[in-house]
Amino acid sequence: MSLTRRDVLKLASMGGAAAAVGEAVISPAQEHIPTPPRDAVGMLYDSTKCIGCKSCVVACADANGLNPDTRVDHLHQAPNDLNSFTKNIIKLYKRKGGSGQFAFVKRQCMHCVDPFCVSACPFHALEKDKVTGVVSWTAEKCIGCRYCQLACPYQIPKFDWDAFNAKIVKCEFCKERLAAGKEPACTFVCPPKAVIFGRRDVLLKEAHRRIEQHPDKYFESRVYGEKEAGGTQVLYLAGVNYDLLGLPHLSPDEHPSNWLRWQERVLKYFALPAAIYVGMVSFLRENFREHEAEMDEEHKKTGLMPQL
């Protein structure tokens, strides 16, 4: 058997392609554990300390230049949920039946360690800052597909449904204030310091310290946001079940890179699609010639143009 240079090249390229596909698809999975950036900022919201004064709601709208949402009674700034005027809201959970149990909850973007919206966004319009970990939105990159809204398990990104130049509205951690060396507006104004600003790792320690101090005060003695879907940078402590406060139960491995693990492997370096394409071309070139010969015979017989 004699090998020409062409054959050698062909074999080498085939081997290379096989190796690339193998590397991308068959190699053992690297366990992808989402880790927060080194200087991740965070907020710790303690529901048991919150008095429900909504100062943070007003301060947030003020700091972010949002029009006060007075659509409910045309007088008070009292939105009933996060919306395109509201990046931050205080909600009340009250138990039915008059036992008197209640709890406030502050809803805003969780700034996930591995955010669903960032994985979903086709053009990085939603991006996670590499230093602070703040998830923010850029108008020039957004095409308005609203996939971030569909993907977010916390239902945070809101959309300006009536505007022509529609925007995605969500908490961006007052990034202008951060850049100016100030803390976010909501933590700055909070009278009982129910929500505090700091580094995420420091806040996590603080939360565990509080749990240790009051072992029976907090629900399941756990910090919501420590591990949920890979962790979030906004942390919660509450006396009632987090489910009741609208914070969904998410297991630690339900982060987007886990959901998309096969997708990512199949598309790694575009090795598999390229291999499929090259394989099909090689089959098709051969079969095309064969089928064409038959068409030409028909062409001779009937005098009609062969049809593809």
Place this chain on the structure above:
Amino acid sequence: MNSQTHSDLTVVRWQRGVPVFGMPIWTKNFIFLAALALTGYVLVIYRQVFGLGAATGLSDGFPWGIWKTFNVMTLTALGSGSFPIGIAAWIFHRRKLHAVMRVTLLISFLVYLTGLLAIAVDVSRPWNVYNLLSVFRWNTTSPMWEVLWCMPLYCLFPLFLENTPPILEQWYYFFPPGRGLVVWLVPIIRKTYPYVVALAYTLPILHQSALGALMLLTGNQVFPLWQTPLLPLLYVWAAAFIGVATTIASVLLCCLTWKRPIDQSIMDELVRLMNWLIFPWLALRLLDILVRGRFLMMFNSGLLSLLFWGEMLFLFVPAFYLRQEKYRNNAYTLFRNCFLIVLGGMAYRFDPTTFAYRPWRIGIIAYYTPSVVEIVISLSFICTCICLFLIAVKRLPILPAPLQQWYGMESYYRNFYPYIQMSGYANTDQHRPSYAD
């Protein structure tokens, strides 16, 4: 019944695409469909001026409506017939299937075109779509990126080129000034064809699976009977058999309405291909549910269980019936069963996006009812697709037929358009383009 008895008496062999001749385009039905389509385009202006909030029933709790979930994620499956049939014909040497390739390619092109229209209407900041070209903004692991790149690319490049031969052929025979262009183009097409066709089989596999991956990122918001890491695979696989079923159904519909002969051997081949795709798919879906430990959910989740069994039975029962020759040989039962399979497959593709999608929120359930504007625009795109299909099928050599029909067409054109020189038939013709040159 005419065509049926005809096919019973003589064995029909489809040999090439032949135009439906002598058929008027402006029929009552066509005018109705075209009017509906135009109404939709007027409403598109309304949607662009007044915004999504005014035109649709969408809300923050339910951000995706039927334009995305039905027109794009569900309907493009109907246009996916070209890749399973093409792969079977070119790679697995099922030569007979070449006869229906033109129909299925036409359906694919039109369905994808309407899908692209739906995306264009749905996307609310369309002036930023130029980002598709700015490489440094790409998020290549986002399924949405894959869909946004892959679908237009597939529709406007390989599918478009694959659909040019009927037009060129029409020019060659019936439009003498275009003949020179055809003679010049045919060798080029011939050289590039394998590369283009291979692309036409790779791209749909990529974006049809990406359409499934879209729902992956919604995580547990989709009911566990549908949500699985295998969703991309199940989606692309479902697209394959829905596409084949659509091809069978639409070819049959054309043959039955216009009394054209039916080639039973090709129908058998297509049904075999479809059944080979459906049964393993059903097995895989059930196996996946069992492995993920959701066995009981198939029975105890109320309406969603009903929906699940509806999908499964709409696929299983017709496919099971079509294993019998009796049902395959009758054009009517064949059509009916393929229609049911299309419905079942569409239900599978639609359910996880809407019925089984339960945005998680306490106390508030997000409901979504499509608005009238939304429905009319969605229908208008479908009508556009049907109108263009009717025009193409009536004017171009697309529907497969026996050779006699081609000669019949020739005599028809000689009678009605004597000024057209039918030189394509004479062996002495110097300009005859050949794929063998």
